[in-house]
Amino acid sequence: xxxxxxxxxxxxxxxxxxxxxxxxVVLLASAFSxxxxxxxxxxxxxxxxxxxxxGYFWTALEQPRMSVFSGMLVLDRFSLFLDxxxxxxxxxxxxxxxxxxxxxGFAESEFYAVIALSxxxxxxxxxAGDFIIVVIGLETMSLGxxxxxxxxxxxxxSTEAGLKYFVMGAVASGFLVYGIALLYGxxxxxxxxVITSRAAAHIGDPLYIIGxxxxxxxxxxxxxxxxxxxxxxxxxxxxxxxxxxxxxxAVKTAGFGLLVRAVSTIFSGESFAYGSTGWINIAWMLSxxxxxxxxxxxxxxxxxxxxxxxxxIAHAGYIMLGVIAIPVLGLDPSxxxxxxxxxxxxxxxxxxxxxxxxxxDAENTGLEQWAGLGARKPAAAxxxxxFMLSLGGIPPTAGFFAKLYLxxxxxxxxxLLILVVIAAINSVISIFYYLKPIVAMYFRDAGGEPIxxxxxSSSLSVAITLAxxxxxxxxxxxxxxxxxxxxxxxGG
Amino acid sequence: xxxxxxxLVFAAVLFVIGVIGVIIRRNTLIVLxxxxxxxxxxxxxxxxxxRARGDVLGHGFTLMIIALAAAEAAVGLAIVVAVFxxxxxxxxxKFNLMKR
Numbered sequence: 001x002x003x004x005x006x007x008x009x010x011x012x013x014x015x016x017x018x019x020x021x022x023x024x025v026v027l028l029a030s031a032f033s034x035x036x037x038x039x040x041x042x043x044x045x046x047x048x049x050x051x052x053x054x055g056y057f058w059t060a061l062e063q064p065r066m067s068v069f070s071g072m073l074v075l076d077r078f079s080l081f082l083d084x085x086x087x088x089x090x091x092x093x094x095x096x097x098x099x100x101x102x103x104x105g106f107a108e109s110e111f112y113a114v115i116a117l118s119x120x121x122x123x124x125x126x127x128a129g130d131f132i133i134v135v136i137g138l139e140t141m142s143l144g145x146x147x148x149x150x151x152x153x154x155x156x157x158s159t160e161a162g163l164k165y166f167v168m169g170a171v172a173s174g175f176l177v178y179g180i181a182l183l184y185g186x187x188x189x190x191x192x193x194v195i196t197s198r199a200a201a202h203i204g205d206p207l208y209i210i211g212x213x214x215x216x217x218x219x220x221x222x223x224x225x226x227x228x229x230x231x232x233x234x235x236x237x238x239x240x241x242x243x244x245x246x247x248x249x250a251v252k253t254a255g256f257g258l259l260v261r262a263v264s265t266i267f268s269g270e271s272f273a274y275g276s277t278g279w280i281n282i283a284w285m286l287s288x289x290x291x292x293x294x295x296x297x298x299x300x301x302x303x304x305x306x307x308x309x310x311x312x313i314a315h316a317g318y319i320m321l322g323v324i325a326i327p328v329l330g331l332d333p334s335x336x337x338x339x340x341x342x343x344x345x346x347x348x349x350x351x352x353x354x355x356x357x358x359x360x361d362a363e364n365t366g367l368e369q370w371a372g373l374g375a376r377k378p379a380a381a382x383x384x385x386x387f388m389l390s391l392g393g394i395p396p397t398a399g400f401f402a403k404l405y406l407x408x409x410x411x412x413x414x415x416l417l418i419l420v421v422i423a424a425i426n427s428v429i430s431i432f433y434y435l436k437p438i439v440a441m442y443f444r445d446a447g448g449e450p451i452x453x454x455x456x457s458s459s460l461s462v463a464i465t466l467a468x469x470x471x472x473x474x475x476x477x478x479x480x481x482x483x484x485x486x487x488x489x490x491g492g
Numbered sequence: 493x494x495x496x497x498x499x500l501v502f503a504a505v506l507f508v509i510g511v512i513g514v515i516i517r518r519n520t521l522i523v524l525x526x527x528x529x530x531x532x533x534x535x536x537x538x539x540x541x542x543r544a545r546g547d548v549l550g551h552g553f554t555l556m557i558i559a560l561a562a563a564e565a566a567v568g569l570a571i572v573v574a575v576f577x578x579x580x581x582x583x584x585x586k587f588n589l590m591k592r
Contacts, residue, residue, distance in 0.1 A: 174530030
């Protein structure tokens with residue numbers, strides 16, 4: 001806290017600063033060109049450069065943990081790995097959005113800049129070393145995503161979804177800042193590590209406990225754990241489809257990144273982990289409820305977007321299982337990181353196909369409209385099949401391997417065994433509804449019904465192909481990604 | 493200095509009023525006001541603790557929250573305007589296009 005920051009700190013924050021600057025470049029480009037037709041690829045290009053920069057930082061980082069800006073930002077491989085997930089999600093989203101926005105003709109040119117700025121917020125959340133950065137990052141991300149959800153202003157569902165998401169999100173940030181205020185009152189600091197080091201003196205302190213639970217509740221809201229999930233189906237269904245994928249992938253990853261950071265710092269005290277006020281018992285219940293409720297409600301959906309929304313709730317439950325395992329098993333986030341990576345790519349790919357199947361004035365998100373798609377569009381149907389198998393956790397895909405690794409690492413602790421069994425049962429249940437689109441595409445005859453006629457968009461095809469290849473490769477040869485995730489430790 | 497407890501209780505009451513307002517009021521604008529009340533309760537708590545501890549960290553945080561609340565209000569009101577244009581109402585109960 002005492003040391004002033006150095007100019008060199010700016011170079012260590014280069015990935016974040018670069019994306020923020022690129023967002024300005026996109027904004028300027030939109031101001032100077034009357035057509036917005038090149039902004040999607042332009043934004044995607046920026047994300048590619050961002051990925052290269054972040055990848056370089058990941059390899060070149062010498063210490064396990066660097067404090068930048070006198071401890072405000074933390075640079076460790078864990079946060080850099082998260083950055084790569086955000087950038088990859090942003091890249092795929094801006095490619096998907098490019099085709100979708102052109103087809104439906106709704107968004108203003110700021111659309112892509114807001115995507116980039118939300119990514120900046122997420123990166124800040126991943127790097128946060130102080131609650132001030134947590135709040136700023138979270139709000140930067142959320143305000144961007146609220147407006148992206150509501151950006152299709154001609155569509156009633158979109159504005160309604162935006163409003164619902166905004167009100168719930170604003171309440172969550174109210175709880176977050178009030179919780180932080182209580183933590184500050186109890187410990188006299190907003191720095192995560194300082195709070196952690198002073199935690200032992202506050203074991204029975206009601207201020208401290210209430211503060212922790214308020215922060216936890218706000219994060220649980222962002223990742224849509226079950227009692228805090230009410231907004232998810234509506235916001236996901238009403239949002240423009242590429243943004244739904246962005247929310248499911250990137251916003252969820254950012255929330256879990258912060259949650260992992262929190263469980264490895266402020267929640268990590270032994271008494272909090274195992275004592276009578278242990279958050280682990282509560283997290284255990286939330287995880288079980290989340291996966292079960294998400295899966296059971298997904299079973300009866302006929303709208304693919306809504307089905308995938310409930311599926312994303314279920315996946316939050318599985319990831320929560322991994323988060324609980326982190327402090328129990330000695331702060332190894334590799335299983336969560338790998339799962340987040342594959343889930344982000346898979347879900348953006350799946351929503352990419354959903355976006356691709358729609359035409360102007362006909363979004364075709366109903367399962368019955370997908371009948372016979374397999375025969376007419378074999379490539380897209382194959383991609384969707386890969387994504388669905390991956391979400392369901394069926395072998396040759398990324399989802400299988402990541403889920404296996406997550407469950408296997410969680411089983412290292414006997415107290416989590418029951419939860420792993422419940423998660424495995426849930427995975428089996430989930431296969432029923434992930435097979436529904438596949439059955440509709442391949443085995444259902446369209447008859448004389450009007451069926452989906454997909455749009456033509458090269459950037460959307462590129463995004464779907466890229467996502468499908470990544471999902472397939474992560475499933476077939478997971479070695480290098482796994483190695484990278486294992487090396488991405490949380491700086492102590 | 494003996495005001496700390498009173499301030500904290502006052503802030504907690506404000507926060508609870510905000511939460512209740514969000515839950516029971518049907519007008520979106522009043523819901524937004526209630527959210528602002530929650531944020532201001534956090535501000536007041538920060539200021540009170542900052543005064544009790546005699547450091548400025550809480551003041552800094554409060555300024556940050558004020559700025560964020562302004563940004564949030566700007567985005568929120570823009571969304572309310574968009575919703576009013578498409579739905580012709582700001583009553584929360586009327587927003588049920590997607591209820592199953």
